[in-house]
Amino acid sequence: MKDKAIATPTRTKDILSQYGFAFKKSLGQNFIIDVNILENTIKHAGIGQDAGAIEIGPGIGALTEQLGRFADKVVAFEIDQRLIPILSETLEGYDNITIVNEDILASDIHDVIQSQFDPGQRVHIVANLPYYITTPILMKLLMDRLPVQNITVMIQKEVAERMAAQPNTKSYGSLSIAVQYYTEARVVMNVPKTVFMPQPNVDSSVLQLTLREAPPVNVKDEPFFFEVVKATFGQRRKTLMNNLSRHFTGQTKAELKDVMMAVDIDPGRRGESLSMEEFAVLANQLYDVT
Numbered sequence: 001m002k003d004k005a006i007a008t009p010t011r012t013k014d015i016l017s018q019y020g021f022a023f024k025k026s027l028g029q030n031f032i033i034d035v036n037i038l039e040n041t042i043k044h045a046g047i048g049q050d051a052g053a054i055e056i057g058p059g060i061g062a063l064t065e066q067l068g069r070f071a072d073k074v075v076a077f078e079i080d081q082r083l084i085p086i087l088s089e090t091l092e093g094y095d096n097i098t099i100v101n102e103d104i105l106a107s108d109i110h111d112v113i114q115s116q117f118d119p120g121q122r123v124h125i126v127a128n129l130p131y132y133i134t135t136p137i138l139m140k141l142l143m144d145r146l147p148v149q150n151i152t153v154m155i156q157k158e159v160a161e162r163m164a165a166q167p168n169t170k171s172y173g174s175l176s177i178a179v180q181y182y183t184e185a186r187v188v189m190n191v192p193k194t195v196f197m198p199q200p201n202v203d204s205s206v207l208q209l210t211l212r213e214a215p216p217v218n219v220k221d222e223p224f225f226f227e228v229v230k231a232t233f234g235q236r237r238k239t240l241m242n243n244l245s246r247h248f249t250g251q252t253k254a255e256l257k258d259v260m261m262a263v264d265i266d267p268g269r270r271g272e273s274l275s276m277e278e279f280a281v282l283a284n285q286l287y288d289v290t
């Protein structure tokens, strides 16, 4: 354990030059150089001393080190092999941290949770995600239906806003529904680009996802529900009728109109005005006629 945190400009520069490490843009490598941001993120996650934490993409260990201070046990997945020997030195002394050199998208996270954490231990996912694959990573974490308390991630501000968006806003779309079907989503903090090395072109936010025990709506068929949502937002400026008839070519406009009228949804509305409940009712009604 070193006296000085990794997440400072000087220590980060020292580590990078010591190992001759060159950032790979293709892996979304932007390291955090501000300890306060990391501590606040961990506070938002609500990690207790006896909790477990999973991190995705530890980099040189800036967040990992802080998680190691606050959590009972930390498992971090890092795809870049060059970082493994660096992490073993920067995190030296933290016996409660395990680094797994794997692509998170190809990992069996259920298996890792079972083998690395105590039965019944609260587990939190915390990460400064690589921005090029934020959505695939989050959708994998949600669709895997992991036994975790919450997911607290630093991501591109605009994507965080889309994931947490409510109806009748510019950011609301199929991504909002996909994320909020599994979680309660909240932007808890904005993060300026100046706290990263190298600085990205975009600002970031910390998004907190609290996993739901059950979906907030009853749907007859999940893939069909998401298909309807996606189709509805196909062309944002077009009406429900336009988007649905373009997608469900096996139905006539009159048939689609009957479906919408049966559930009291005006075919002239736009997708962005529909609540998740309305999408569910519409998809269930449509499911029976397609």
Ligand code: SAM
Pocket: 027, 028, 029, 030, 031, 032, 033, 056, 057, 058, 059, 060, 061, 062, 063, 064, 077, 078, 079, 080, 102, 103, 104, 105, 127, 128, 129, 130, 131, 133
């Ligand atoms: N946590 C560090 C920090 O905050 O300073 C680094 C965050 S950096 C934005 C993202 C990290 O994710 C990089 O270390 C990158 O190598 C790693 N990474 C990228 N794609 C990955 C993947 N598919 N699986 C696991 N790690 C990945």
